[in-house]
Amino acid sequence: MQLKSNRLVIRSYMYEDYEAWIAGLKNRLVSQSRHDEGRPQDLPAYTKEKFKKKIEQWSKQDDAWQLSEFGIFRENDGAHIGKIELYRTQRNGKELVLLGYAIHNQYWRKGYGKESVVTIIPFIFEYLQPERIELHIDSDNLASIHLAESIGFKYEEKQSQFSFDSGEWSEFFIYYLEK
Incomplete structure (x- = not known):
């Protein structure tokens, strides 16, 4: 699956995405809110091998279309902006x-979240054909609301x-x- 918007590409992860994916994690700022993990504390644990295993796991889940994760990449330079989960x-x-x-x-307040969601909605309705799409949003996550x-x-x-968390x-x- 690959979808394009004005600035973004939303698609299944590939092995070649590791460098962009790890750069996205490395370049995160410290946590900005309780809804933000910030920069991972244990970056050395994010190895190419673990990334490869995650891709294989997502691929199996994609086949069943029960749980899927897609990367969000900036089209002009291939930067990994974030992810979408279905x-x-x-x-x-x-x-x-x-x-x-x-x-x-590090990419907040640039409209990437909204652009990503608007881009994937038609795909969800046309390809997966649910009766509805739901968002479950923490009640104090004002940006997401x-x-x-x-x-x-x-x-x-x-x-x-x-x-139940923490x-x-x-x-x-x-x-x-x-729809």
Whole structure:
């Protein structure tokens, strides 16, 4: 799969992407918020071999189209900007795709997140054909909430104790888009 927008290419990872992928991680700034991992502390652990294994894992998952991860690359220089994750599932009797996205923090506030999501939505509806696409957004992730609302996702509900992370429960908002 390969999709193009004005500035970006969204596609399956290839072995040749390792250098761009690792550069994206190395060039991250320190964490900017609790929703941002920042620069990985153990960069030497991100080896070519581990990257190759991840690609093989994603490839197997792609075949089943249950969980898929795609790289977001800047078209003009091939820089790895971030990733998009798709998870095919059902909720409340509806076929849906959960959409996740993460942009390396050194590329924030340039419109790459919005451009990526807008680019992949038609692919999701045309190829995977879910009844709806959902975003599960931590209730205090204002940037992600703004992105969702700016492209037409509708607020559905608040889920208390939705995710248990770092010893505490988080509250999430569910946003959706229907064809």
